[in-house]
Structures are given as C-alpha cells and as structure tokens.
Amino acid sequence: MEHTIPEKHYLNEATGWKSWLMTLDHKRIGILYMIMVMFSFFLGGVFALLLRWELISPDKILMGPEMYNQAFSLHGIIMIFLFIIPSIPAILGNFVMPLMIGAKDVAFPRLNLASWYIYVIGFCFAVYALFTGGIDTGWTFYTPYSSETTTAVIPILTAAFVLGFSSIFTGLNFIVTIHKLRAPGMTWFQLPLFVWAIYATALIQVLATPVLGITLALLMLERVVGIGIFDPAMGGDPVLFQHFFWFYSHPAVYIMILPGMGIISELIATFSHRRIFGYKFIAFSSLGIAFTGFLVWGHHMFVSGQSDFAAVIFSFLTFFVGIPSGIKILNWMATMYKGSISLDTPMLWALSFLILFSIGGFTGIILGTLSIDVHLHDTYFVVSHFHYVMVGGTVMAIFGGLHYWWPKIWGRMYNETLARIAVVLIFVGFNVTFFVQFIMGTQGMPRRYATYLPQFQGMHGFSSIGALIMGVGFLLIAIYLIHAIFKGKPSGPNPWKALTMEWETPSPPRAGNFEGAQRLTHGPYDYDKVVPENALKQYKTL
Amino acid sequence: MDTTRSLFLPPQGSTVASDVDALFGFIFWISLFFFVGVTALTVYFCIKYKRKDGKGETTPYIESLALEITWIVIPTILLMVIFVWGFQDFIRMHIVPANSMEIKVTGQKWFWSFNYAEGATGVGELVVPVGQPVKLLMSSKDVIHSFFVPAFRIKMDVLPNRYTITWFEATMTGEFEIYCTEFCGKGHSEMWGTVKVLPKDEFAKWLEAGSGPGEGESMKEYGARMFVKNACNTCHSLDGSKNVGPTFQGLFGRREVMSDGTTITVDENYIRESILSPMAKQVVGYDPVMPTYQGILKDVDIDGLIAYIKSLEN
Numbered sequence: 039m040e041h042t043i044p045e046k047h048y049l050n051e052a053t054g055w056k057s058w059l060m061t062l063d064h065k066r067i068g069i070l071y072m073i074m075v076m077f078s079f080f081l082g083g084v085f086a087l088l089l090r091w092e093l094i095s096p097d098k099i100l101m102g103p104e105m106y107n108q109a110f111s112l113h114g115i116i117m118i119f120l121f122i123i124p125s126i127p128a129i130l131g132n133f134v135m136p137l138m139i140g141a142k143d144v145a146f147p148r149l150n151l152a153s154w155y156i157y158v159i160g161f162c163f164a165v166y167a168l169f170t171g172g173i174d175t176g177w178t179f180y181t182p183y184s185s186e187t188t189t190a191v192i193p194i195l196t197a198a199f200v201l202g203f204s205s206i207f208t209g210l211n212f213i214v215t216i217h218k219l220r221a222p223g224m225t226w227f228q229l230p231l232f233v234w235a236i237y238a239t240a241l242i243q244v245l246a247t248p249v250l251g252i253t254l255a256l257l258m259l260e261r262v263v264g265i266g267i268f269d270p271a272m273g274g275d276p277v278l279f280q281h282f283f284w285f286y287s288h289p290a291v292y293i294m295i296l297p298g299m300g301i302i303s304e305l306i307a308t309f310s311h312r313r314i315f316g317y318k319f320i321a322f323s324s325l326g327i328a329f330t331g332f333l334v335w336g337h338h339m340f341v342s343g344q345s346d347f348a349a350v351i352f353s354f355l356t357f358f359v360g361i362p363s364g365i366k367i368l369n370w371m372a373t374m375y376k377g378s379i380s381l382d383t384p385m386l387w388a389l390s391f392l393i394l395f396s397i398g399g400f401t402g403i404i405l406g407t408l409s410i411d412v413h414l415h416d417t418y419f420v421v422s423h424f425h426y427v428m429v430g431g432t433v434m435a436i437f438g439g440l441h442y443w444w445p446k447i448w449g450r451m452y453n454e455t456l457a458r459i460a461v462v463l464i465f466v467g468f469n470v471t472f473f474v475q476f477i478m479g480t481q482g483m484p485r486r487y488a489t490y491l492p493q494f495q496g497m498h499g500f501s502s503i504g505a506l507i508m509g510v511g512f513l514l515i516a517i518y519l520i521h522a523i524f525k526g527k528p529s530g531p532n533p534w535k536a537l538t539m540e541w542e543t544p545s546p547p548r549a550g551n552f553e554g555a556q557r558l559t560h561g562p563y564d565y566d567k568v569v570p571e572n573a574l575k576q577y578k579t580l
Numbered sequence: 581m582d583t584t585r586s587l588f589l590p591p592q593g594s595t596v597a598s599d600v601d602a603l604f605g606f607i608f609w610i611s612l613f614f615f616v617g618v619t620a621l622t623v624y625f626c627i628k629y630k631r632k633d634g635k636g637e638t639t640p641y642i643e644s645l646a647l648e649i650t651w652i653v654i655p656t657i658l659l660m661v662i663f664v665w666g667f668q669d670f671i672r673m674h675i676v677p678a679n680s681m682e683i684k685v686t687g688q689k690w691f692w693s694f695n696y697a698e699g700a701t702g703v704g705e706l707v708v709p710v711g712q713p714v715k716l717l718m719s720s721k722d723v724i725h726s727f728f729v730p731a732f733r734i735k736m737d738v739l740p741n742r743y744t745i746t747w748f749e750a751t752m753t754g755e756f757e758i759y760c761t762e763f764c765g766k767g768h769s770e771m772w773g774t775v776k777v778l779p780k781d782e783f784a785k786w787l788e789a790g791s792g793p794g795e796g797e798s799m800k801e802y803g804a805r806m807f808v809k810n811a812c813n814t815c816h817s818l819d820g821s822k823n824v825g826p827t828f829q830g831l832f833g834r835r836e837v838m839s840d841g842t843t844i845t846v847d848e849n850y851i852r853e854s855i856l857s858p859m860a861k862q863v864v865g866y867d868p869v870m871p872t873y874q875g876i877l878k879d880v881d882i883d884g885l886i887a888y889i890k891s892l893e894n
Contacts (some may be wrong), residue, residue, distance in 0.1 A: 103766050103768075103769060107763075107765070107766065107768075175763075176763050180762070180763070182723050182724070182740060183723040183764060183765060187765070270739075270741030271740075275741065276724055276739065276741065277739070311631070313641040315642075315643075319648055341726065341735050341737055342737050343736070343737050343739055343742070343744045346670070346674050349670070350667055350670070350671075353663060353666065353667065353670075354667075357660070357663050360655075360659060361652060361656055361659070365648075365651065365652060367618065368651045369648075371621055371622060372647070374622065374625040374629065375625055376629060376639055376642075377625070377629050378629060378632075379626055379629045379630055379631055380630075381626060389626070392618070392619075393618075393619055393622070396614075396615055396619075400607075400611035400614070400615060401611075403607055403611065403659065403662065404604065404607050404608075404611075406663075407603060407662055407665075407666035408666040408667055408670035409603060409666045409667075409670045409673060410600055410603060410607075410666060412673060412733065412734065412735050413600055413733040413734075415735055415761070416726060416728075416761035417761065476588075477588055480588035480604075481588070481589070481590050481730065482590055482728070482730025482731075482757065484759045484769075486763045486768060487768065487769035490769065491757070491772075566639070566640045566641050
C-alpha cells in the first residue's frame with residue numbers, strides 16, 4: 039500500500055525561523071533538542087577519535103600530555119552533560135511521551151521551551167570554556183586538582199550548573215504531565231513502559247540534580263572567594279567533594295540508562311508482536327533502580343580513604359541495584375519467547391543493547407566486589423565497563439529509538455539496507471574498541487594516561503581501529519537519516535504495526551497531536567487481542 | 581582458572597593476589613555461563629519465532645510468577661555469595677599484620693618517594709624484602725594521587741590532608757610496576773615507579789649501603805639513572821625543547837636570565853641550589869613549580885646529577 043505525507047502537519051503548519059525558536063509544541067522542542075544534542079554527540083565523538091588516535095603510540099603523535107588531558111576531559115564533559123543526560127528524555131521523551139499518553143502537549147509548554155534555552159546557555163558556557171583555556175580536570179572535577187589548575191574551571195562548572203536546571207525543568211514537566219495528562223481510560227498500568235522509565239528518570243532528575251548544582255556552586259565559591267570547603271590548603275576535605283559529586287553522579291547513571299531501558303521495552307514488544315512479559319516487574323524495577331541508585335554512590339570510592347565500614351555497606355547495596363536490571367533483561371527475553379519476531383533495524387539495535395548491556399552488567403558485578411575493585415579501580419577495566427553501559431546501553435537504545443520513531447517524527451522511512459549495515463558496523467566497532475580494554479584494565483593499565491608502557495601498545499592500537507569503525511558507522515547513520523527527512527519514502531501512520539498511542543495519529547502528527555480527544559481502546563501491548571495495520575486506528579480483533 | 585589469569589591478570593606477586601584472582605575467576609565463569617545462555621537463547625528465539633508471511637498474530641499471553649521469583653531469587657543468592665567473599669578478602673587486605681615494617685610513602689607531582697624508619701630514602705623505587713609484611717603510610721604533598729601495584733593487587737588513594745594506609749607481603753623477588761591512578765595533571769601518566777623485591781639478606785645489605793653508584797658505574801651513568809628515577813625527566817628535556825622547566829641540553833656553563841632580571845652562569849653551585857632550594861633563583865619564563873629535593877637526595881646523588889648534566893653538551 040502506498041502512503042502519502044498528510045497535507046498539514048506540525049512541521050509545516052507554521053513556518054519561518056521564529057516559529058521554531060518561539061515554538062511551544064513538544065514535538066518541535068524535541069527536534070530543537072535533537073539538533074543541539076546530536077551536535078554535542080558529534081563534538082564529543084571528535085574528541086574520542088582524537089584520543090584514540092593519540093593512543094596508537096605511547097609517543098606523542100598529535101597531542102602532548104596537557105592537550106591529551108584537555109581532550110579526555112572535554113570528551114567526558116561533553117558526552118555526559120551535553121549529550122547522554124539530556125539525550126533520551128529531552129529528544130524522544132519530549133517528542134514521544136505526550137503522544138504515548140494521548141496528550142496534546144506536556145503540562146508546561148513554556149517551561150519546556152525555557153529548558154531548551156537553558157540548555158543552549160549551558161552549551162555556550164561550555165564552548166566558551168573550550169576557547170578560553172579549556173579544562174583538564176576530567177568530568178569528575180576532583181578537588182584539590184580542580185581548585186589548583188589554571189584551566190577554565192569556572193566557565194565549565196557554570197556550564198554544568200546551568201545544564202542541571204535544564205534537566206530539572208524537563209523532569210518536573212514530565213512528572214506533572216504523566217500524572218495529569220493521560221488520556222481518559224489510561225491507568226498507570228496501561229502506560230507504555232517507556233513512560234514508566236521516563237517517569238522514574240524524571241524523579242531522579244528532580245531529586246539528584248540540585249545536589250550537583252550545590253556541589254559545583256561550592257567549588258566555584260572556593261575558587262573565587264577562597265572559602266575552604268574541599269581544598270585542604272584552606273582547611274577543606276577533598277573526599278567530601280567526592281561524596282557530594284557521586285551523590286548526584288551515581289543516580290545520574292540511571293538518568294542515562296533508565297530511559298534507554300524504556301525504549302528497549304517498546305522495541306522488544308513491538309518487534310516480537312507480543313504482550314510484554316512481566317509488565318509490572320519491568321515497571322517497578324525502574325522505580326527500584328531509581329530508589330536504590332541513590333544509596334550506592336560510595337562504590338566509586340572504595341579506595342578513596344572512606345571508612346572500610348562505609349565501603350562494605352556500599353558494596354552490599356550495590357549488588358541490589360544489579361537485580362532490577364537483571365529482571366528487565368530476563369523479562370525481555372521471555373517476551374520474545376513464542377513471539378512473532380521481525381528483525382527490522384530498531385530491533386537490531388535492541389538486540390545489540392541486550393548483548394552489550396549484559397556485558398556491562400556482569401562487569402559491574404566484578405567492580406562492585408570490594409576486593410576486586412581495589413585492583414580494578416581507575417583502570418581501563420572501569421573505562422570499558424562504563425562504555426559498555428553508556429554506549430552499549432544508552433547509545434544503542436537512543437539509536438534504536440531514533441530508528442523506531444524516525445518515521446513518526448518525519449513521516450518518512452530511511453534506507454533499511456544502509457541502516458542494517460550501520461548497526462553491524464557500530465556493534466563490531468564497539469566491541470573491537472572496548473573489549474580489549476577490559477584486558478588492559480585487569481593487567482593494570484590506568485585510565486587518563488597520555489602515554490603508557492610499551493606492553494600495552496598492541497591492545498591500544500587494536501582499540502583505536504575499532505574507534506575508527508564506529509566513526510564510519512555513525513557518519514553513515516547521519517547521512518541516511520538526514521537523507522530520509524527529505525527524500526525518504528512516506529511511511530504511513532503505523533509502519534511497525536505497534537499498539538502504543540503515538541501510532542494512532544498521522545506521521546508526522548498535527549500540531550495538536552490527535553484529531554479530537556484520544557481515548558484508550560486497548561492496552562499498549564495487547565498483541566494477543568488486536569492486530570494493528572499500517573493505517574489510522576485500524577485493528578483486526580482476534 | 582589459570583587460563584583466565586594469564587589472559588586477564590598480571591603475575592601474583594603478593595599474598596592477597598591469589599585470593600583476589602580466585603574470586604575474579606569465580607565471577608568470570610558464572611558471568612560467562614549466564615552471558616552465553618542469554619545470548620544463545622536470544623539468537624535461538626530470533627530464528628525459531630521469526631515472523632512468517634507478514635502476519636503478526638501471537639499466541640495468548642502466559643504469565644508466570646514462579647518464573648519471576650526464580651530469576652529474582654537465584655541471582656540474589658549468587659550476588660550475596662560474591663558480596664560476602666569479596667567483603668572477607670577486602671577486610672583481610674585492610675588489616676595490617678602486627679609484624680609489618682613501616683615505610684612512609686609520599687606522592688607529589690609527579691613522583692613517589694619512600695622513607696624508611698632506618699633513615700634510608702628512595703625516589704621512584706620502593707625496595708622491600710620478600711616474605712615480609714610491609715605497611716605503607718602514605719600522604720601527598722599536593723593533589724590526590726593513588727598508589728597502585730598491579731602485581732600485588734593493591735591500590736589506595738594518597739591524600740594531601742591525612743594519612744592513608746595499605747600493606748602487602750611480596751611472595752616473589754623481582755621488579756613490579758607502580759602507577760599513579762588518580763589523575764594529577766600533566767605528568768600523571770609518567771608518575772611511574774618500581775617495587776624492587778629483594779631476598780631478605782640482600783635487602784639488609786641494601787638498607788645499610790644506601791645510595792651511590794653501583795659497581796663499575798661511573799658518576800655520569802649514576803647521574804643518568806638518578807635523572808629518570810627522581811622524575812627530573814618529566815619536566816626537563818634533553819633535546820633542547822622547552823618543557824615545564826628549562827632543558828638540560830647544554831645547561832652547564834649556559835648564561836641564564838633570572839626572574840629578577842639578573843644573569844647567572846650555571847655552575848655546580850647553581851645546580852645544587854636549584855635542586856635543594858628551587859625557589860631561590862629561577863630562570864625567567866618558567867612557572868615556580870619545581871619541588872625541593874631537600875631530604876630526598878643525598879650528596880652523592882647530587883654529585884651524580886651534576887656529572888650527568890655536565891655531559892649533556894649542545
């Protein structure tokens with residue numbers, strides 16, 4: 039069946055740059071975020087490639103140690119604060135979540151636009167820092183190094199501080215939206231699991247981010263006014279900074295991964311055409327992760343000089359944060375059992391997630407174990423572990439999500455062949471880059487090293503080849519996704535034949551999302567009761 | 581277990597290393613078992629339940645509380661076993677034996693120095709006897725560093741405002757790498773050192789003999805060794821290039837302009853003064869960041885360094 043693009047949709051109902059910069063439409067704000075966040079991803083990726091290039095040899099290739107320290111700091115700061123934290127909530131959460139619950143928009147559209155502008159201000163501070171001395175503290179800003187270094191600490195801290203508010207506003211907006219704007223008939227247990235994940239994420243954003251803001255503000259006060267809080271030269275305590283920092287930054291890990299898990303739940307259900315197994319277990323495991331995530335920050339500090347007693351408690355609690363993640367993985371697999379599985383591109387991303395995130399989880403158990411973490415802390419094993427979680431988890435999920443909702447966002451489909459090639463490139467490139475880093479880590483290669491002993495050169499070189507493959511893969515994705523926006527084949531309203539509500543509106547949707555009031559007629563995963571067609575609200579009842 | 585160790589882990593140089601490795605192996609094999617299971621089942625489902633003829637119907641939904649409980653309870657039990665095991669080893673790694681010998685470790689940008697109760701000092705090289713528990717009392721002179729010996733499976737942050745403690749008992753003689761594993765700035769990745777584990781009698785001799793050139797070693801060669809061991813090389817180049825400090829190439833006899841505008845000729849006394857009181861006379865155009873080696877270097881070390889610098893002509 040041939041599909042056409044509807045005559046009027048949110049992309050052409052208002053025109054001109056002002057209609058974009060002053061827009062209150064959650065879908066357009068999602069796209070504004072997409073432009074900024076993906077540009078940040080590109081920037082962070084360039085720094086990643088520079089790092090891998092430099093590490094091909096222990097001798098200087100492009101950058102001396104000072105430049106290298108700047109490059110790894112910027113890679114981390116850009117990827118964490120400008121890309122991965124806002125990525126899924128701000129882009130897909132914004133675009134899809136209100137559609138999924140049958141709402142016309144988020145609860146506070148003006149706050150939504152404001153949060154984007156705040157993000158842009160934070161972005162500008164980061165770029166300003168980049169051109170006025172850079173930053174060489176790593177994304178962790180550990181004191182007293184960050185109190186002493188002559189690089190642009192204040193602008194970069196301001197950037198992170200400001201970006202925090204953007205994150206808080208988004209979270210607040212989503213909490214209220216999910217509570218108040220669900221379509222009539224949609225109870226909490228009929229919410230798509232992506233919405234549950236976004237909800238759990240929003241709770242962390244609102245509760246944890248202020249602590250980061252306070253910590254960074256204290257650090258700025260110390261540098262500017264000389265109040266001794268963290269710097270021992272002024273009577274402060276550097277380990278206190280680490281506690282404050284990880285009190286935010288550990289829950290922040292779940293800000294990064296929970297929405298990714300939400301996307302995977304949608305992809306697995308849609309492409310298995312199967313009611314999700316253990317819906318309530320998956321939903322509550324998101325809340326469980328959000329809660330437990332607040333209690334484990336000390337596992338970043340087993341060798342920091344915190345008390346052994348504290349270390350033991352934190353290790354104990356850390357194991358409990360692993361269990362909800364395991365529950366999700368097993369429930370996803372059980373969903374596939376006796377399903378009707380189609381391996382379209384988004385599903386390939388989901389399968390990549392399953393495999394890579396599992397490795398990230400298992401190596402997390404190794405790191406949570408007290409005696410082993412003493413050996414592995416601050417080595418490449420940790421670097422590899424968190425890349426398996428952040429890239430193998432979140433990045434696989436966001437690209438799975440983008441490929442899944444691309445036809446909804448633009449009304450057009452990308453080239454499936456190129457898309458499949460890209461998944462394979464990324465999957466292979468990722469493992470080539472990072473698996474070998476586990477071995478380097480266990481053998482003792484410390485992280486954040488501009489140079490290294492000659493025995494590690496072979497593995498570093500191998501890792502760099504993987505980075506290049508990934509770079510090519512992401513470039514390919516950028517090309518065919520952008521091409522699809524203009525030239526892709528019209529996709530129709532429901533190309534994947536899914537049951538969640540965002541597919542009950544034309545692609546791309548109207549400015550107000552739905553024709554008339556949206557009512558819940560079936561659950562998000564009722565594949566055993568109704569079979570959808572790629573047409574507006576057409577279902578075959580079984 | 582041995583295969584995982586040779587692939588992943590460095591030699592076992594201390595008493596705790598085999599315990600750490602055993603637990604690593606345990607988790608590794610359990611993880612591998614579950615990982616292969618998850619992956620194989622996923623692939624199997626993708627093939628077995630592949631969508632046919634574009635139809636999307638699936639059989640009615642099954643629910644199984646028993647299954648959910650099973651896959652919550654079994655991992656929880658396994659994780660608790662791992663926790664208790666790791667906890668017990670960790671505590672053993674943190675209780676210093678009463679018969680330990682104590683060595684004071686100082687970290688600073690960007691080298692390690694070691695002070696022995698008997699009065700000996702060492703820079704970059706920690707000399708210890710085999711089969712003897714060694715307690716390290718550690719502190720930093722500037723930012724946070726972290727003391728890591730992979731072969732011993734020990735690591736502990738070194739803080740500027742208080743002491744931290746770790747210990748080890750070496751089980752074999754040889755030389756093992758020390759790394760700094762807390763980012764500390766420009767020279768972080770070259771804040772390397774060596775643990776030299778000697779038989780007990782040789783260690784006793786070393787402690788008495790102290791420093792100085794070895795047999796058949798000239799003062800110049802000894803100085804070259806001191807240049808690397810004391811981390812002079814992290815800030816001073818040998819090829820004429822500008823680094824944190826002035827290059828050593830052609831340094832001896834060079835006329836240098838000081839930060840106060842005076843000019844001096846570099847001679848033996850200027851070098852000695854710059855090592856012991858680096859802030860006294862500084863070459864213009866460089867930051868005042870050179871640490872003092874007062875109490876770290878002995879006269880014989882300085883003599884060696886001077887002999888070495890004299891040999892570095894343009």
